[in-house]
Amino acid sequence: MSLLSINNLTVDFMTHRGSVRAVDGIHFEIEKGELLGIVGESGSGKSVTALAILNLLPDNARVEAKEMRFMERDLLTQKTLERSSWLGKDLSMIFQDPVGSLNPCFTIGSQLEEAIQIHRALSPKAVRLEAISLLQSVGLPEPHLQLKAYPHQLSGGMNQRVMIAIAIAHHPSLLIADEPTTALDVTIQAQILDLLLQLNRRYHMSILLVSHDFGVISETCDRILVMRHGKIVEQGETATLLKSPEHPYTQMLLSCCERRGK
Amino acid sequence: MSDCLLEAQNLSKHYVVKQSAWKRPQTILALRCASFALYPEQTLAIVGESGSGKTTLAKILVKMEPPSGGALRFHGQSILNGDHKERYALSSKIRLIFQNPYSSLNPRWRVFETLSEPLLLHQKHLSKSKRQTLIEEWLKKVELPVELARRYPHMLSGGQRQRIAIARALILHPEVVVADEPLSALDVSVQDQILKLLHTLKKELHVSYIFISHDLAVVRSIADFVCVMYFGKIVEEGDVYSIFTNSKHPYTKALLESTPRFAMGKRMERAPIKGELPSPFAPPLGCPFHTRCPYATQICRVIEPELRKVEGSMTACHHAEWV
Numbered sequence: 051m052s053l054l055s056i057n058n059l060t061v062d063f064m065t066h067r068g069s070v071r072a073v074d075g076i077h078f079e080i081e082k083g084e085l086l087g088i089v090g091e092s093g094s095g096k097s098v099t100a101l102a103i104l105n106l107l108p109d110n111a112r113v114e115a116k117e118m119r120f121m122e123r124d125l126l127t128q129k130t131l132e133r134s135s136w137l138g139k140d141l142s143m144i145f146q147d148p149v150g151s152l153n154p155c156f157t158i159g160s161q162l163e164e165a166i167q168i169h170r171a172l173s174p175k176a177v178r179l180e181a182i183s184l185l186q187s188v189g190l191p192e193p194h195l196q197l198k199a200y201p202h203q204l205s206g207g208m209n210q211r212v213m214i215a216i217a218i219a220h221h222p223s224l225l226i227a228d229e230p231t232t233a234l235d236v237t238i239q240a241q242i243l244d245l246l247l248q249l250n251r252r253y254h255m256s257i258l259l260v261s262h263d264f265g266v267i268s269e270t271c272d273r274i275l276v277m278r279h280g281k282i283v284e285q286g287e288t289a290t291l292l293k294s295p296e297h298p299y300t301q302m303l304l305s306c307c308e309r310r311g312k
Numbered sequence: 313m314s315d316c317l318l319e320a321q322n323l324s325k326h327y328v329v330k331q332s333a334w335k336r337p338q339t340i341l342a343l344r345c346a347s348f349a350l351y352p353e354q355t356l357a358i359v360g361e362s363g364s365g366k367t368t369l370a371k372i373l374v375k376m377e378p379p380s381g382g383a384l385r386f387h388g389q390s391i392l393n394g395d396h397k398e399r400y401a402l403s404s405k406i407r408l409i410f411q412n413p414y415s416s417l418n419p420r421w422r423v424f425e426t427l428s429e430p431l432l433l434h435q436k437h438l439s440k441s442k443r444q445t446l447i448e449e450w451l452k453k454v455e456l457p458v459e460l461a462r463r464y465p466h467m468l469s470g471g472q473r474q475r476i477a478i479a480r481a482l483i484l485h486p487e488v489v490v491a492d493e494p495l496s497a498l499d500v501s502v503q504d505q506i507l508k509l510l511h512t513l514k515k516e517l518h519v520s521y522i523f524i525s526h527d528l529a530v531v532r533s534i535a536d537f538v539c540v541m542y543f544g545k546i547v548e549e550g551d552v553y554s555i556f557t558n559s560k561h562p563y564t565k566a567l568l569e570s571t572p573r574f575a576m577g578k579r580m581e582r583a584p585i586k587g588e589l590p591s592p593f594a595p596p597l598g599c600p601f602h603t604r605c606p607y608a609t610q611i612c613r614v615i616e617p618e619l620r621k622v623e624g625s626m627t628a629c630h631h632a633e634w635v
Contacts, residue, residue, distance in 0.1 A: 091499045092470070191587070206362070207588055235361040235526050236570040237585055243572075262499045265572030306504040 052079040053224055053256055054103070057117035061098050061280075064110045072098045072111075074280035080224065083254045085247075087271030087288075089264055089303065095280040096260045097146075100228045103258075104143055105133065121223060139169045142217040146229040148209035152201040158212045159197030165216045184215040188245060207238035214245065221253045228260045243270055264307040268292055276300045316388070317520055318350040318373070318406070318488050323382035325368050331593070340592040342368040344544045345382070350488065355514065355521040357535035357552075359528050359567065363589045365544035366524045367411075370492040373522065374408045375399060386488075404434040407481040411493040413473035417465040423451075423476055424461040430484050450479045453516075454509060471502040475509065482513060490522045495530055507534055528564075529571045532556055540564045543589060543600035550625025560622045560632040562605050599630070607635050 061073040073095040080086050088096045101107050103118070103125065118125040121140055145151040153161060162181045166172065172180065178197070185193035188211040201209055210230060217225055227246065231239040247270065249255050261267050267274055274291050276284045276299065284297040295301045325343040330336075343365040350356045360366050371377040372384070375391070384392050391402055410416035417426055427447045431438055438446070448458045454475040465473055474494060481489050491510070495503040511534060514521060525531050531538060532552060539549040540563065548561040559565055566584040585604045590596050599617055602608040611630050622632040629635065 091501055205588055236528075237361060237566060238588065239572070240570040240584065241586070262501075263572060264500065269572050303501060306501045 051122075052081050053084075054080040054120045054258075055117060056099075056103070057115060059099065059102060059113070059115040059118060061095070061102050061107065061114075062112045064112065069112075072280055073102065076277075076280075076282050078275055078282065078285070080256050080258060082223065083250070083256055084273065085250055085257050085259065085271045087267035087274045088258065088260045088277055089262065089267045089274060090277035091262055091303075093279075094277040096262075096277050097228050098280075099277075100143070100226050100258065100260050103226065104137070104141070105130075106143075138165060138222075139220040140222050141224045141226070142220075142222045143226040143228065144210070144213050144217050144230045146232055148206055148213050148233065149201055151213060152209060154201055157198055157200055158204070158209075159199075162197070162212065162216055162219070165219045169220050180219075181215075184219060185212070188212075188215045188218075189241070190215070207234055207242065210234060210238075210242055211245070214242075214249075218249060218253070218255070222255065224256045224258065225249070226258045226260070229262070230259070231266060232261070232263075239266070246270065264303050276303070315351065316349045317352050317386070318522075319383075319385045319388075320349075320373075321347050321383040321385075323347070323369070323372060323379050323384060325365075325372060325377065326380050329593075338593055341544050341595070342592070343372070343379070346539075346541075346544075346546050347382075348539055348546070348549065350520055350522060352487075353514070353518050353520055354536045355523055355534055357523045357525060357531040357538045358541060359525055359531055359538060360541035361526055361589060363543075363592070364541040366526075366541055367492055368544075369541075370408065370490050370522070370524055373488075373490050374406055375402065376408075404430070404484045405486050406488045406490065407484065407486040409474075409477050409481045409489060409491040409494045412497050413470055413477050414465075414497065416477055417473055419465050421464070422461065423463055423465070423468075426465075426476060427451075427461070427480055427483060430480060434484055446483070450483050453513065454479045470498050471505065474498060474502075474506055478506075478509065478513070482517060482519065485517060486519060488520050488522065490524070492524045493526065494523075496526065503530065510534065527571065528556075528567050540567065543592075543595070545600060545628070546619065547601065547628045548625055549619070554624030558624060560625060560627040560635065561601075561629045562607050562631075562635050563601050565635070566604075599628075607631050 057077050058075050059073055060075050062069045062071050076099065088099065090096045102113050107113065115126060159181060162184065163177045166177050166180050181197060182193045185196060190196055190208060190211050231242050234242065243266065246257055250257055259267060259270055268288055271288055274285065274288055275282050278299050284300045295304055322345045323343060324345055326339050326341050328337050328339050331338065346369060348356060358366050358369060372379045383390060424447060427450065428443055431443050447461060451458050451460060456472060456475055495506055498506065523531065523534055535552050537551055538555040539546045540561065542563050548559065548564045555564060559568065569584040587604045590600065590603050596603050598614045599612040602612040617628045617630050619626045619628045
């Protein structure tokens with residue numbers, strides 16, 4: 051039984067000019083401890099897929115699927131209240147824009163402590179210690195001082211580390227990372243990707259990594275899905291897919307990255 | 313040198329920042345003694361992380377900000393102290409392409425109006441119909457359909473907007489175009505198209521680029537000469553070949569290694585440098601890179617290295633020979 055299984059997922063957006071299909075009947079599964087990458091250009095439906103799993107899409111979206119299961123739970127029928135008992139604990143997400151996804155009015159300490167308290171009854175002191183150890187595990191220097199900092203006082207890379215600390219507060223089985231490094235410099239990107247790999251190894255955490263950069267995906271993931279216009283055009287093990295891409299679109303994406311890397 | 317198009321000598325810029333109402337204002341050095349020369353029909357790339365002073369440099373070059381010190385010459389003539397008239401004339405010769413095509417176009421203007429603005433300012437003699445044909449010609453040059461002239465920016469994709477921004481910068485036939493991270497807001501596949509477009513236009517118009525980017529990989533296909541900046545300082549400069557095949561500065565090496573590559577199989581942990589840029593409020597003593605450098609020794613913590621020639625390139629590192 052796989053951790054997450056998605057069967058025939060379709061997402062339509064209702065607009066005043068008719069409905070738009072963003073995701074068009076995709077199937078995929080994630081096993082325990084697997085690193086799965088979704089690669090595609092903007093508009094290919096990769097972020098919408100990630101958001102649909104978490105039920106974070108706006109009200110005008112219509113999500114339909116034959117099956118959408120995560121750890122034996124049916125994601126299609128669950129109510130919001132039931133969902134909140136395990137969201138953030140078994141499944142959590144990192145967003146693209148780290149500065150924009152943290153609340154600017156609260157210190158990172160209070161945001162991190164909130165995430166810990168929601169699923170665990172701990173004394174305030176224990177929560178603080180837990181927060182410090184989490185910040186340490188994501189490699190933030192001087193965590194006890196940083197707890198009092200506001201997001202605007204930290205750099206993009208440091209904010210992304212805080213986001214990751216919040217996401218892994220309960221060692222989730224699956225972490226969805228939607229373009230986690232797009233807003234960051236290449237040197238910091240390498241550090242964040244290293245961190246994700248460490249987490250995968252240490253906690254046997256599955257990661258769904260979404261990116262438009264084939265380089266990032268191919269370095270990190272075991273298996274790759276290539277999306278275009280809401281459909282999966284090709285999928286396979288990283289090594290096989292890179293060696294012999296079959297779909298012309300995959301070949302095009304690869305040649306773009308190769309030319310850059312030359 | 314006389315044939316040099318744009319020459320910067322020891323350009324520096326500091327900002328006075330007040331961190332809070334109870335603290336004294338502090339001076340931070342955004343740019344420290346940057347010197348370089350741009351020759352006709354060449355592309356000079358400036359590479360570095362965010363916070364390394366690249367955008368400050370771009371702003372000084374197009375005279376959006378005055379430098380705190382140093383000299384800037386265009387065709388051998390100093391352009392720093394000109395009056396309004398000279399600055400105005402210069403603004404058609406040196407043009408800027410901004411980083412974010414979503415915010416650099418006026419959302420209330422149609423593409424036609426955006427592209428007419430430079431013409432209205434600098435080529436007042438053109439009649440409306442002539443302007444129209446010129447704009448249509450330029451839309452074709454940047455590989456966009458002519459109908460786009462009537463659209464508003466929100467109706468365009470990121471790549472299309474960046475093409476409009478390129479047309480706006482080049483429509484006056486400038487001699488120098490400063491492109492400040494023109495690709496970073498775009499998808500990898502679109503980046504490739506824009507790079508090709510910039511390359512074709514360069515050949516066609518004989519323009520020189522100053523291409524600013526945080527990604528060395530992008531620079532490789534377009535630049536002739538590369539300056540690597542760190543913490544407001546140029547730490548290595550050289551032609552593309554020597555930077556990419558035989559870089560001497562540990563920071564350049566780290567940047568090269570950070571670029572994601574195709575890896576058959578899983579990557580090993582290999583972030584080449586740890587940590588982040590030091591705080592500009594507490595600049596480190598000695599070499600600014602020593603806090604993250606794997607090769608740092610005692611001398612790096614005390615004495616700041618100067619740019620010196622080491623094989624093909626100029627490098628500011630004490631240990632360039634054996635790194």
